[in-house]
Amino acid sequence: MAVNWFFHIALPLPFSQVITLRICAVIPAYNEEDNIAEVVKKTMEYVDSVIVVDDGSEDDTAHIAEMMGAKVVRHGVNKGYGSAIKSCFDVARRFDADITVILDGDGQHPPDRIPDLIRPVRDDGVDIVVGSRFLETPNGIPSYRRFGINVLNKVTMLFSKENLDSQSGFRAYSKRAIHLLNPTERGMGVSSEILIKAKEYGLNVEEVPVNIRYDVGKPSQNPIDHGVDVIVSMIKLIGQKHPLVFFGFSGLVSFITGMFLGWWVLDNFNQTHALPVGMALVTSIFIITGIFLMGIAMTIYVIQDTIHRSIAEREHHDKLIDFALNNSEIDRE
Numbered sequence: 001m002a003v004n005w006f007f008h009i010a011l012p013l014p015f016s017q018v019i020t021l022r023i024c025a026v027i028p029a030y031n032e033e034d035n036i037a038e039v040v041k042k043t044m045e046y047v048d049s050v051i052v053v054d055d056g057s058e059d060d061t062a063h064i065a066e067m068m069g070a071k072v073v074r075h076g077v078n079k080g081y082g083s084a085i086k087s088c089f090d091v092a093r094r095f096d097a098d099i100t101v102i103l104d105g106d107g108q109h110p111p112d113r114i115p116d117l118i119r120p121v122r123d124d125g126v127d128i129v130v131g132s133r134f135l136e137t138p139n140g141i142p143s144y145r146r147f148g149i150n151v152l153n154k155v156t157m158l159f160s161k162e163n164l165d166s167q168s169g170f171r172a173y174s175k176r177a178i179h180l181l182n183p184t185e186r187g188m189g190v191s192s193e194i195l196i197k198a199k200e201y202g203l204n205v206e207e208v209p210v211n212i213r214y215d216v217g218k219p220s221q222n223p224i225d226h227g228v229d230v231i232v233s234m235i236k237l238i239g240q241k242h243p244l245v246f247f248g249f250s251g252l253v254s255f256i257t258g259m260f261l262g263w264w265v266l267d268n269f270n271q272t273h274a275l276p277v278g279m280a281l282v283t284s285i286f287i288i289t290g291i292f293l294m295g296i297a298m299t300i301y302v303i304q305d306t307i308h309r310s311i312a313e314r315e316h317h318d319k320l321i322d323f324a325l326n327n328s329e330i331d332r333e
């Protein structure tokens with residue numbers, strides 16, 4: 001089944017000891033009955049175990065994957081790409097492989113590039129290797145998609161600080177990355193979320209060139225929906241991480257704009273003795289939105305602060321108990 005010779009590392013140890021790394025591939029799949037057999041079959045040539053996360057497919061995906069020798073984990077209903085990737089991480093964590101490769105079940109990711117993805121994790125201790133569509137030319141990406149992906153790469157780069165093919169789901173992860181990362185985005189924003197969290201955890205990320213196929217599968221989500229999904233995820237992320245900056249600042253801008261418009265409305269009313277109703281309405285919307293956003297900022301800030309304080313107090317309390325226990329042991333001696 002697996003080509004184990006490929007994953008043996010000969011170390012300069014006495015008696016030519018050989019350490020075997022366990023490599024697993026996890027494949028998210030939703031209604032992929034036309035492609036999954038081929039993907040599982042080819043992937044098996046390069047890894048020790050193949051696990052398919054069937055995201056509530058209504059077709060025969062799960063059955064076919066099982067017949068091809070993959071282990072299958074099923075969602076009872078379709079939960080979305082991000083949820084499928086979250087399950088891939090959960091499965092990989094339980095499986096505890098040394099290296100985990102995640103690739104799509106629609107045949108777009110060529111399994112014969114798995115060795116290239118694994119190599120930096122295995123040889124150089126890299127935590128995440130992204131199969132990038134932009135390192136090789138020609139890369140075969142349709143131009144309208146290239147534009148969209150570039151925009152999403154730039155948006156992701158604002159947070160991850162690295163210019164990567166952020167939407168590529170063809171990746172290899174070290175055990176450390178699999179255990180540290182816990183994606184939460186349910187939609188297409190998950191690929192960016194993982195890179196941003198990787199940056200926060202200090203995981204190192206590298207890219208290797210791959211050509212992703214566009215002649216197989218069918219685009220299952222409109223590219224515009226895909227883009228909006230990713231951008232909304234990024235906005236949510238800033239909102240959660242920096243509520244004061246994000247909601248507070250936009251609230252303040254809205255409030256100040258409302259005040260200026262209000263001043264103009266009053267001035268106009270004083271001169272003409274007629275109320276510009278439309279502008280008065282816009283003014284109220286700006287002022288109310290501003291107050292509302294600043295209220296949200298304060299609320300999220302207070303909730304986050306309370307949670308952080310209670311975690312810190314708990315940790316401090318645990319330290320005090322440890323300290324007391326250690327000292328009483330010293331006393332007894």
Ligand SMILES: Nc1nc2c(ncn2[C@@H]2O[C@H](COP(=O)(O)OP(=O)(O)OP(=O)(O)O)[C@@H](O)[C@H]2O)c(=O)[nH]1
Nearest residue numbers: 028029030032055080081084104105106219220221
């Ligand atoms: N779109 C979508 N894909 C899912 C879902 N759950 C699992 N998947 C799988 O996730 C993988 C990637 O999904 P795709 O829709 O192909 O996403 P993509 O490759 O970024 O987009 P395309 O270039 O349009 O194919 C595929 O193997 C899907 O079968 C889901 O709810 N929606």
Ligand SMILES: [Mg+2]
Nearest residue numbers: 104106108217
């Ligand atoms: Mg695809």
